[in-house]
Amino acid sequence: MCGITGYIGYxxxxxxxxxxxxxxxxxxxxxAGIAVLNNGVSGAELAVRKxxxxxxxxxxxxxxxxxxxxxxxxxTRWATHGEPSDANSHPHTDISGSIAVVHxxxxxxxxxxxxxxxxxxxxxxxxxxxxxxxxxxxxxxQIERHKPGDPLLRSTLQALSKLEGSYALGVIARDFPDRLIxxxxxxxLIVGLGKNENLIASDAPALLAYTREVHFLNDGEIAVLYNDxxxxxxxAGEKIIxxxxxxxxxxxxxxxxxxxxxxxxxxxxxxxxxxxxLNPRLADAxxxxxxxxxxxxxxxxxxxxxxxxxKRIVIAACGTAYHAGVVGKYAFEHFARIPVEVDxxxxxxxxxxxxxxxxxxIIISQSGETADTLAALRLAKERGAKVIAITNAVGxxxxxxxxxxxxxxxxxxxxxxxxxxxxxxxxxxxxxxxELGRLRGALNTVQYAAAIAELQKxxxxxxxxxxxxEAVQRYADRQFNKKKVFFVGRLFDHASGMESALxxxxxxxxxxxxxxxxxxxxxxxxxxxxxxxVVSFATQEALLDKITxxxxxxxxxxxxxxxxxxxxxPQARLAAAAIADEIWTIPQTDAPFTPVIAVIYMQLxxxxxxxxxxxxxxxxxxxxxSVTVE
Ligand code: AGP
Numbered sequence: 319m320c321g322i323t324g325y326i327g328y329x330x331x332x333x334x335x336x337x338x339x340x341x342x343x344x345x346x347x348x349x350a351g352i353a354v355l356n357n358g359v360s361g362a363e364l365a366v367r368k369x370x371x372x373x374x375x376x377x378x379x380x381x382x383x384x385x386x387x388x389x390x391x392x393x394t395r396w397a398t399h400g401e402p403s404d405a406n407s408h409p410h411t412d413i414s415g416s417i418a419v420v421h422x423x424x425x426x427x428x429x430x431x432x433x434x435x436x437x438x439x440x441x442x443x444x445x446x447x448x449x450x451x452x453x454x455x456x457x458x459x460q461i462e463r464h465k466p467g468d469p470l471l472r473s474t475l476q477a478l479s480k481l482e483g484s485y486a487l488g489v490i491a492r493d494f495p496d497r498l499i500x501x502x503x504x505x506x507l508i509v510g511l512g513k514n515e516n517l518i519a520s521d522a523p524a525l526l527a528y529t530r531e532v533h534f535l536n537d538g539e540i541a542v543l544y545n546d547x548x549x550x551x552x553x554a555g556e557k558i559i560x561x562x563x564x565x566x567x568x569x570x571x572x573x574x575x576x577x578x579x580x581x582x583x584x585x586x587x588x589x590x591x592x593x594x595x596l597n598p599r600l601a602d603a604x605x606x607x608x609x610x611x612x613x614x615x616x617x618x619x620x621x622x623x624x625x626x627x628x629k630r631i632v633i634a635a636c637g638t639a640y641h642a643g644v645v646g647k648y649a650f651e652h653f654a655r656i657p658v659e660v661d662x663x664x665x666x667x668x669x670x671x672x673x674x675x676x677x678x679x680i681i682i683s684q685s686g687e688t689a690d691t692l693a694a695l696r697l698a699k700e701r702g703a704k705v706i707a708i709t710n711a712v713g714x715x716x717x718x719x720x721x722x723x724x725x726x727x728x729x730x731x732x733x734x735x736x737x738x739x740x741x742x743x744x745x746x747x748x749x750x751x752x753e754l755g756r757l758r759g760a761l762n763t764v765q766y767a768a769a770i771a772e773l774q775k776x777x778x779x780x781x782x783x784x785x786x787x788e789a790v791q792r793y794a795d796r797q798f799n800k801k802k803v804f805f806v807g808r809l810f811d812h813a814s815g816m817e818s819a820l821x822x823x824x825x826x827x828x829x830x831x832x833x834x835x836x837x838x839x840x841x842x843x844x845x846x847x848x849x850x851x852v853v854s855f856a857t858q859e860a861l862l863d864k865i866t867x868x869x870x871x872x873x874x875x876x877x878x879x880x881x882x883x884x885x886x887x888p889q890a891r892l893a894a895a896a897i898a899d900e901i902w903t904i905p906q907t908d909a910p911f912t913p914v915i916a917v918i919y920m921q922l923x924x925x926x927x928x929x930x931x932x933x934x935x936x937x938x939x940x941x942x943x944s945v946t947v948e
Contacts, residue, residue: 339394478553614749787922805818
């Protein structure tokens with residue numbers, strides 16, 4: 319929610335900020351703005367350009383003339399307090415226009431602070447919670463400014479001590495043209511370390527064009543960036559020394575590479591992302607059965623030790639990551655014969671869950687910053703559980719607070735709709751479930767080897783689906799105007815439907831839901847009519863007869879029918895039953911591995927429906943990529 323950036327160095331700050339904001343636009347796109355200290359000279363003008371609308375609106379305005387200067391901050395907004403408007407856009411400035419602030423997060427006690435400041439004569443220009451921060455800094459600055467040392471840092475620290483809530487901040491001031499102050503608490507912020515230039519950004523892709531050396535700020539930490547070095551401080555204002563970290567991602571991975579949208583690019587990156595996530599965790603076992611047999615191994619941790627006493631697995635996540643958790647429930651039960659509880663993180667944190675400190679607790683989050691997921695992790699840790707995080711973001715808050723991290727090697731995921739993160743999360747889950755199955759004796763040697771053989775097919779099975787994209791596009795061009803799209807399936811197929819329905823909702827704005835096929839008759843079938851497309855996931859041979867009856871029921875109510883099934887016998891039987899307008903197939907594989915492939919069809923379908931409806935799939939309305947506030 320909201321992206322912030324900042325630059326100090328030798329380049330034209332307006333250009334750097336705009337470029338960085340383009341990489342952060344997925345975090346919010348209802349307004350954008352920059353503040354640049356003209357010419358980086360003390361007492362020079364603090365030039366602010368900010369406006370409602372997507373970043374392209376600001377870009378067009380800056381093309382007419384952008385402020386000169388080598389120090390600046392920028393923001394792309396996802397409105398929480400105050401509607402999208404020029405006035406509510408960031409940066410916000412104090413009454414004299416000499417301090418500017420960009421903010422990502424929510425200030426919970428802003429109303430109280432507003433009264434405090436109003437009583438001291440401050441007139442507010444916006445309805446945002448953020449504006450209190452800049453006035454508060456100025457309030458303390460007026461007291462501190464004539465004292466020795468760094469009055470801007472001191473006044474920022476004093477203002478922070480009054481704030482409740484979450485924030486990542488960039489602060490610049492007319493009196494200090496040589497520095498940029500950055501702060502984080504419960505909202506992500508990364509400091510990029512360049513040569514004679516330094517930067518801040520909410521997310522790594524915005525920094526990659528300049529550097530891959532970074533500091534991941536911890537909660538409460540403050541960075542003061544100069545053009546030739548960065549000082550780090552703790553909450554108390556004491557200097558701290560820390561080694562920088564290196565980010566593996568390259569700058570190209572955060573570009574569209576000729577695709578019309580990031581989402582389409584990321585869908586196509588799945589075979590590689592799946593290989594990158596899978597292959598390093600498969601090694602020759604050198605078992606009595608001979609070298610060349612594969613075994614799952616985790617460099618990151620010892621699964622045997624972590625799970626030794628576990629009688630149960632608990633999974634918590636949000637959105638797409640939650641759907642990966644639903645597949646996880648079935649997969650762990652299937653391979654490892656262990657009970658699994660899977661919960662939406664935003665529910666979990668409020669429901670006073672029953673804990674066993676030996677539970678194996680798994681948190682799933684692409685960004686590693688989702689507020690509710692982080693809260694579930696903290697709750698689990700407070701109660702003594704050991705937490706494994708599956709995440710894509712090195713250095714994210716969740717990766718730092720979990721006991722163990724299993725990284726999905728998907729590369730940066732920019733599109734709001736999660737695609738390659740989901741399928742790589744599933745690979746991590748399969749790896750854990752199969753290995754746990756071996757450790758618990760639920761899988762014998764033959765079953766273990768067979769499961770690994772199926773795992774290895776996943777990347778090429780994904781390639782198989784991608785080859786059908788023209789057929790998917792043609793079908794989407796016929797169906798994109800359907801008022802309702804319902805997904806039906808059982809078990810793994812139901813989980814595939816849940817994720818598919820979310821994809822369709824978020825980027826094509828079609829009302830879509832996934833129903834456990836057996837539940838149709840208990841209510842949902844009343845919704846089915848000729849304006850409905852029913853997508854049946856029918857990948858499990860053992861359940862074909864059941865799902866065939868369900869499809870007949872919806873057909874007799876006038877719905878259109880699309881079936882996703884497996885090649886071979888299932889495809890032949892469903893084709894013979896003549897119950898589909900269209901059948902898409904996945905290569906033969908065992909039931910647990912069907913969602914990771916079948917969902918790719920529906921990622922493509924949702925993408926093409928979105929485009930056919932004239933939407934921008936990368937920037938769906940009302941959504942932001944990382945939900946870092948409740
Ligand atoms: C998926 O397409 C969504 N954009 C959303 O549901 C997302 O999966 C959810 O917000 C969780 O994000 P996380 O994986 O970064 O925690």
